[in-house]
Amino acid sequence: MTARLRLGLAGSSGRMGAHVRALAVESFSDTIEFVGGVSRATNVSELAPLCAQIDVLVDFSAAKQMSIIARACADGGCALVSGTTGLGEEEMQELSVASRLVPILHAANFSIGVHIVARALAEIAPLLKEKADIEILEKHHRSKADAPSGTALFLGGVIAYALGTSLQDSAVWPCLPYKDTPRAQDTIHFSSQRGGDVVGTHRIDFFCPEEVVTLEHQALDRRVFARGALQAALWIRARAPKMYTMEDVLS
Ligand SMILES: NC(=O)c1ccc[n+]([C@@H]2O[C@H](COP(=O)([O-])OP(=O)(O)OC[C@H]3O[C@@H](n4cnc5c(N)ncnc54)[C@H](OP(=O)(O)O)[C@@H]3O)[C@@H](O)[C@H]2O)c1
Structure with a gap:
């Protein structure tokens, strides 16, 4: 039997964070263990201990957090599923660099x-x-x-x-x-x-x-995004380091 996915959450105090956490506990408890969340990390070392304990970090936070999140995932060796929008070229570049070390999926919409x-x-x-x-x-x-x-x-x-x-x-x-x-x-x-x-x-x-x-x-309900993100987290677990899209998950 496959062990449950160990999941962490960035942006845990936000609207999407609340839905991801609730859905993981209520509907995905057979396949996902919710380990913990952070709302906003001020540096990589604040997030790194969580990343070292989990398989996948799901992120619904803010573009300003992307650099810290990408680096913490790469350092901690966990995959990243990010739904944060408003990313510029610099943030996309940070994700691309981190994807050489860990699998990363970014999607502007998980429905x-x-x-x-x-x-x-x-x-x-x-x-x-x-x-x-x-x-x-x-x-x-x-x-x-x-x-x-x-x-x-x-x-x-x-x-x-x-x-x-x-x-x-x-x-x-x-x-x-x-x-x-x-x-x-x-x-x-x-x-x-x-x-x-x-x-x-x-x-x-x-x-x-x-x-x-x-x-x-x-x-109609933010749960549609939370569900898609959790499905993506389960999908990305066994993947090689690379940038992935929702098209990869759905196909
Ligand atoms: N891909 C998708 O399917 C999808 C769906 C819905 C939303 N989103 C995106 O997900 C992100 C979060 O959405 P949301 O509705 O959950 O937002 P929200 O309610 O405003 O929550 C944002 C979260 O990020 C944290 N945060 C960290 N650094 C921040 C900063 N510099 N400025 C503001 N917040 C910061 C907040 O912490 P504090 O509580 O401490 O402020 C909070 O936990 C947005 O980019 C949104 O566009 C994506």
């Missing part, structure tokens, strides 16, 4: 539904390429720190890749782009709304001359 939407977008986008104006609207709770959401960027990246371009070359960030100028072609426009306790909604519109094709995903 399976979002990844099904992503697959559909990769099919749809090239079919509508010539005529569609593409808009991505995301809505989140009032406390969300980053915009556009990591999921909106992920979905935009999937569309851009399917169209043979990159997000860097095609994205138009929230602004007032229509004053005195018409909407530019071959661009993907992003917009964000913040309010209340919206868990996360992503809507993608392909505005064509005589029709509109819309895909929308709504997360």
Whole structure:
């Protein structure tokens, strides 16, 4: 019989931290032992003792924590499953360096539904390429720190890749782009709304001359992300050091 996965948690005092902890204890106790959590570590040595005792650290914290978390996992020899969004090039580089020593999975969204939407977008986008104006609207709770959401960027990246371009070359960030100028072609426009306790909604519109094709995903409960992260933690346990994605888990 395989021993239970020893799990640690970064961002334990946060909304997602609370769900990961509760779900691990309530629904995954046959396969996962919850060892402990930290809310915000100020240096690597604060987190390292936990990392040395566990198989996988699940992280839902803040981009500013990424460097400490990646280094502590690499030093402690545990895998990392991170859902923290708002990461810049520097933080992604820290993850990449650590993935030479331990397996690492970063995903802006752990819900399976979002990844099904992503697959559909990769099919749809090239079919509508010539005529569609593409808009991505995301809505989140009032406390969300980053915009556009990591999921909106992920979905935009999937569309851009399917169209043979990159997000860097095609994205138009929230602004007032229509004053005195018409909407530019071959661009993907992003917009964000913040309010209340919206868990996360992503809507993608392909505005064509005589029709509109819309895909929308709504997360109704944060448990959907916590469940996906725990499934990813169980999956990554036996993997070699490398950067992985949710596509790897789902396929
Ligand atoms: N991938 C996904 O599926 C998914 C789903 C939902 C959310 N997320 C992302 O997960 C992260 C956490 O989301 P959440 O809703 O749980 O956030 P939250 O409620 O604000 O919790 C953030 C956690 O990180 C800690 N933290 C550490 N350093 C911090 C810093 N410099 N600034 C702020 N907080 C810091 C907080 O500690 P204190 O309590 O001490 O402040 C808290 O434990 C965000 O990046 C969010 O976008 C990802």
